[in-house]
Amino acid sequence: MRVQGFVVSVVDPQPGETIMDCCAAPGGKTLFMASRLAGQGKVSALDINKGRLRILMEAAKCHNLDDIITDIHGDLRLYAKESTVKYDKVLLDAPCSGLGVLSKRADLRWNRQFEDLEELVCLQDELLDSASLLVKPGGVLIYSTCSIDHEENENRVTTFVQRHPEFTPQGVHGYVPAEFITDDGFYSSSPTKHSLDGAFAARLVRSMH
Numbered sequence: 001m002r003v004q005g006f007v008v009s010v011v012d013p014q015p016g017e018t019i020m021d022c023c024a025a026p027g028g029k030t031l032f033m034a035s036r037l038a039g040q041g042k043v044s045a046l047d048i049n050k051g052r053l054r055i056l057m058e059a060a061k062c063h064n065l066d067d068i069i070t071d072i073h074g075d076l077r078l079y080a081k082e083s084t085v086k087y088d089k090v091l092l093d094a095p096c097s098g099l100g101v102l103s104k105r106a107d108l109r110w111n112r113q114f115e116d117l118e119e120l121v122c123l124q125d126e127l128l129d130s131a132s133l134l135v136k137p138g139g140v141l142i143y144s145t146c147s148i149d150h151e152e153n154e155n156r157v158t159t160f161v162q163r164h165p166e167f168t169p170q171g172v173h174g175y176v177p178a179e180f181i182t183d184d185g186f187y188s189s190s191p192t193k194h195s196l197d198g199a200f201a202a203r204l205v206r207s208m209h
């Protein structure tokens with residue numbers, strides 16, 4: 001299975017669920033999640049980039065998944081403040097440094113600067129705070145990146161649960177093979193250890209109250 005598939009396994013979409021894909025475009029994970037709903041349930045695909053969202057919906061049509069997927073164009077930070085709809089599962093596949101996919105994105109290697117990382121981490125925190133507003137009581141927030149950098153991964157989860165004690169990290173045991181599970185119970189793949197793209201995913205369960 002490829003990395004996108006493992007991240008979707010961490011989401012674990014079930015027929016009948018409502019899922020918000022917060023940074024959805026170009027939509028690899030959206031399509032995969034929609035296909036796992038077996039015709040029952042809905043995926044909302046939100047992205048700030050209109051062109052990439054259009055590509056997502058064209059792909060959804062090609063795969064006959066456009067009945068299940070609804071596209072939403074907007075900035076998650078504004079959308080989450082205004083929306084009253086809550087979802088069973090919310091996936092935040094956050095913008096990241098791409099440190100797990102450098103072999104494919106040689107351009108990232110030379111463009112990366114320290115200020116970029118500080119800004120990125122700040123954006124990741126803002127997006128996590130916004131995504132959390134969309135999770136139903138008892139629902140699950142999944143945070144993922146295509147980075148292998150602790151600062152963008154484990155450290156974002158740690159500071160998030162400090163700000164949001166209503167969320168508890170849940171190990172990904174049973175969702176992905178053991179070789180991809182860290183001591184802290186997160187999903188992690190690495191080009192050196194698994195000969196796969198680097199990626200990270202965490203499950204955060206919202207309390208019922």
Ligand SMILES: C[S@@+](CC[C@H](N)C(=O)[O-])C[C@H]1O[C@@H](n2cnc3c(N)ncnc32)[C@H](O)[C@@H]1O
Pocket residue numbers: 004022023024025026027028029030046047048049052074075076077093094095096
């Ligand atoms: C890592 S990519 C998502 C990849 C996608 N999940 C997939 O599997 O194909 C991050 C996405 O976040 C979007 N994004 C960045 N800032 C955003 C914001 N403030 N609100 C919504 N989307 C945003 C970008 O346009 C980009 O498409």
